[in-house]
Amino acid sequence: MGMSASRDRSSEGNRFLEAVRNHALSNPQAIAYQVDGASDVSYGQLWELAGRIAQELAVAAPGRMPVLVYGEKSALTVAAFLGCLRSGHAFVPVDRELPAARVRDIAAQIEGATFLACVDVPADLVSQLSGCVVLDARGAVSKDVPAPGPAPERWVGGEDTNYVIFTSGSTGRPKGIEVSASNVAHFMDWMQGFPVVSEGGRVFLDQAHYSFDLSEYELVGALSTGGCLHALSREVSEDHRSLLRDLAGSGVEVWVSTPSFADFCLADPSFTEELLPQLRLFLFCGEELRPATARRLRERFGRARIANSYGPTESTVAVTYVEIDDGMLSAGTPLPVGRARLGTELRIVDRDSGGHCAPGVSGEIVIVGDTVAKGYYRNDEKTAAAFFEDRMQDGAACRAYRTGDRGRIGADGMLYCEGRFDSYIKLNGFRMELGEIEGALEKDPLVSRAVVLPLERDGRVHSLRAYVVPERGQDLTGMDLVKELKLHLSLRVPSYMVPRSFRLLESLPLTPNEKVDHKALRGL
Amino acid sequence: MSDTHDANEVLSRVLDLVEEVSGEDGLGSHLDDDLFSLGFLDSMAAIELLVGLEEEFGVSIAPTELPREDMNTVGKIATQVAARM
16 A cells, blocks of 8 residues: 555564563563453463464464454453464454444455454354354464464564554444554554653553554553553443442553543542552543543542543554643643654644644644554545645655544644544544444334434533434334334444434424434424 | 322432433333333433432432442432432
8 A cells, every 4th residue: 555565564573562572571470461350361371372373363364364353351352463463464353242233344344354253253243254264262272282373574564454443434334444563663652651651561451442442552552561451341341330349459550541431430439549549640532531520530639640642543543642730720721632742743734725724723633644544444535535645844755644633733832622524423432423323223124214413511422312204104103113223223333323312203304405404403 | 208299209300300311201101111221321321310310409329339220210210319318
């Protein structure tokens, strides 16, 4: 893809994998992974598991195509990611919570996909995977063979694709974002300079699903510095009682999450520094950090730094960083997301003229730098629409990405985010296209038309509402129909995309020029 | 707080609040149905509800105080609120 062909893979290698291997060799007993209900896994064990999986993949999945890793919060799933990389395959993280139809839509985009299962595969999913080679990671690691794993020459490296993360697409088909090993290495270099992280060997909260690139924050941050991932299973992170019980013994020092998850924890008065006395850095990304959230954290965790950051998956996790201080909190204005990392330049561009905006003027955020991804997987059209080749200020050729985010550079030189130019929204940190939900609803034979709108309170999206015109001549009405619609939708899209509330309508209100009248809908 | 009139009033105000948080009208005929399994509340909405209960009744219930099965229907929520008033 473009500049990638001219680079030599072997010359750059995979510095992330090398870092993990070095920790496994120099300190094999150190704990790499802990999760409720399973034994702790050391660096030595993790590297061994990854080697066995890589060995199996080298035989069963020749070539270098991406491999779907179907898993959950477990050391085996992380070992599977590493095993893919060590056998020359990009990994595609697919969380077991995703409905079968969604997994099928992802698998269908990868020719002759290999599907590596780290957990049991439900029967309704197995039947959807007819085009895939299905392998069991648990079988691979239980084989009684020595597993040095493939030689580093086979590893994913340089401009090779490191992972493909699928996110909601406006056309109703998830789109894959292709991030290279060199992107990850550049991101890693930057993150290793963060306070607390730079000390090495710290304990990181691992909460975001591996299907989201927010989780790369802690995967790269912890595993490249000899740190420990303290993972929260879905069950634990959704129930306050088990969550706070789990955190109490965790020793977490670096907290990585969306601000929404911190709000969820803050709802309980026992979420304080007495619960997490070692906690020294909160690292936020994925959505707006509101002053109210930062202020409450400051009150309860006086010793911890609170850092905000920003970046789309298309530029590898995050590209800005700032520590929130009391001055910012007392300003009564939205918080900045920070300054660009070394290796990234931010441009604010006028969408109409294409020219650069003056400081302080809002426009589209364009990211230029060495963490900008390769593009959208097997989608040249979408890639060309958002990615382009550009030059850094020093003249070096570099890749650039038009984010679709609105923002400005403040007088303090920091980036401030101000929302989106299109219909994509963030709900509790989850990125989604409303059009995808509408499309999925309209595939339901019970539905004639559907519109989905975000509901906001205090300038923040707190839930979704679907306005549905049911198909005529059916038995179900009212709440029974809503229940059925929610059930059907949950089989097509992830649960966080199922609107909390529904309104059933005879017809959709239209504006004078025959478009759906969103304003009138909101008034219903 | 055992007075029937008051208990009914608490129930009706809790119902209003749950309808507001869930965005769903007509929960009045589902007072004893599990709001989570019906999809009207999720873990984030449950937090919004607790904040609402504090504002409406001055009753503070920490999320860790009760297991979900004690707070999963309009009727049970009203009982917990009434017991703290």
